[in-house]
Amino acid sequence: MDSKLEAVVVPVTDVDRTRHFYRALGFRLDVDEATRDGLRVVQLTPPSSVCSIIIGTGITPATPGSFRGQLTVPDLEAARAELLARGASPSAVIRCRTGCDAVTFDDPDGNQWLLVEGAPLS
Template identity: 60%
Template sequence: METRLEAVVVPVSDADRSRHFYRALGFRLDLDVTTGDGSRVVRLTPPGSTCSILFGSAIVAALPGPSCVVLTVPEVEAARSELVQRGAAPGPVRDLPTGVRAISFRDPDENEWVLVEGMAIELFTPSA
């Protein structure tokens, strides 16, 4: 199973403060979207990286706790089968509102791993 680390979700208590902090570190701002219902998604990429960080109210609560790692896979059903063979317990394949197909599972520490088919940028782009 070929995978590529796409994004790491970082729980934060203040999206503006975190955006400023990471921008000051040289992270590239890829996305900062607020929808009509007030949900917000911020995506930043470290210099030279192909993996981004995500935070905001439309992703995870800002409380400390388990994290979420997003991986992309060429074919989600094949990835699910391989995960089952390797002892993980992924949920069913689901079609997200953005048209992205995904599965997820948790590690022993309750960190969530989400595997999405193709590119995951659309996964965290809320509908307007």
């Protein structure tokens, strides 16, 4: 079966606050739709990514702050500096068990992202 991961759901408590956080990091806003029955879906895509995140209300029973994700960047130090400049609080560079260097940062709910350096993005 051929397949592509299109989106992952990130559980949050305050959709607008989290939307603002990811937009400040440069994520593209793809969708922000609400229905009368309280469902709201916000889809955001990291720069150069084909996979998006979805935040909202009424879309997941997962606990806010329980999500763990990974982003691959071509230059870890540059990515860390950009996160700082855009208002995030990245960790110092750490060494992973697999031998790679990485940086972590949390969104406003404590959902954690691991940034690892990888091949240039195409």
